Amino acid sequence: MTGMTTAERRATSALASLFALRMLGLFMIIPVFALYGQQLQGATPALIGLAIGAYALVQAVFQIPLGLLADRMDRKRLIFQGLILFAVGGGVAALSTSIWGVIAGRAIQGAGAISAVVMALLADLTREENRTKAMASIGLSIGLSFAVAFIIGPLVAGHFGLSGLFWATSVLAVIGMGLLATVPHPAVAIPQNPQNWREQCGKILHHAELMRLNAGIFVLHLVMTACFVLVPHLLRDNAGIPPAHHGWVYLPVVLGGFVLAVPAIIVAERKRKIKQVFASGILLLAAGLAVMGAGYATIYGLIAGLVLFFMAFNLQEALLPSLLSKIAPAGSKATAMGIYSSAQFLGAGAGGVLGGQLWKNIHEGHIAYGGAFAVLSLLTLVWFLLALGMKQPRFLHSLTLSIELASPEDGRAVASRLLTVPGVEEAVVIAAHGLAYLKVDKERLDAARLHDLVPGAVAV
Incomplete structure (x- = not known):
């Protein structure tokens, strides 16, 4: 974070860590719930997919209202309230023995929709020339939390069951509250927009470049969530790896993908080739899904596809919020981030539902795993076509x-x-x-x- 002031570095580190802890709680569920959720009363493949996606679906509903509020209210207070809901929802899910109780707990967690508020607060605390680094730190923190979650999630579930996983999300929320206390209030607090709510929202929703980014984050999280409704079954049934040991498979592929993504992020920023690297990352994501679809029958084919997938995923998680911070109109950043975050979580929710349906059709013999991954790869190619019309962002x-x-x-x-x-x-x-x-x-x-x-x- 060269070039940042001490205050900017402190704020970026604290908020990126807070974001990562919260996403860690979300991601720990993804690689194991499709398997462990079958033990819950009333569980079906479709309801398991809904339980995975419920958090994200409720997030999608609340991100825009909270983004609008964050342009008018104390952002730190909104974040604290969201963390309380995240902790309470984790407790509800941990104490539940039925699939519907878990769905309710996940929905309560989702009501703490603070992603846009965190990014808006970070925008307040960093200068424009350093905001790309700050937003990339958020994206990379998500990638790191993804890597850690896919390692420790199966281990925690293996030792403490699903309830232990959900209690862990509550603990992470409490730690996040402590981190929030270290974040300074902006030296210059900027209430971001004097427009009325409808006018402000309409302006962002009609912004073509922002809508491309919203479509992108929707597809990215849709295919990620749907993919990891399917992958745990392949590791257990095809590769013969017990669920408690899946983390040792995810460790090298997630970290490998993360390391491989870093040079591309550097090229995008230093050479000012964000659009080119961004579009290439979408194609890489489609390629990773295609490789998994073609090689899922062997552990080597599956791992090769996962490495490509995680490289592309980490790359896009860094570039998308950076692009958003460059393109969003002055005065409406929190609102733009709220709509973006709604698209992100709506994608994750839809991915959980789609993954559940794909798994159901595989289980009933209607399609093979290769066909399921082909569907996800085709959705990614549609995103690529949308991204081709994107303008090269200005560096202001x-x-x-x-x-x-x-x-x-x-x-x-x-x-x-x-x-x-x-x-x-x-x-x-x-x-x-x-x-x-x-x-x-x-x-x-x-x-x-x-x-x-x-x-x-x-x-x-």
């Missing part, structure tokens, strides 16, 4: 000015004047705080004209 810098306004009504007029300055791409004026938040192209910025338009403005 942030500039926050302390300004004097004669009256609150002057804010809109000042913002309009600021946009006439060459190099100022976006401007939000927060009249109540006497602040102007700008995205600027430093190579084109006319600093003299900016000073003339807003005399007395001071950079903060």
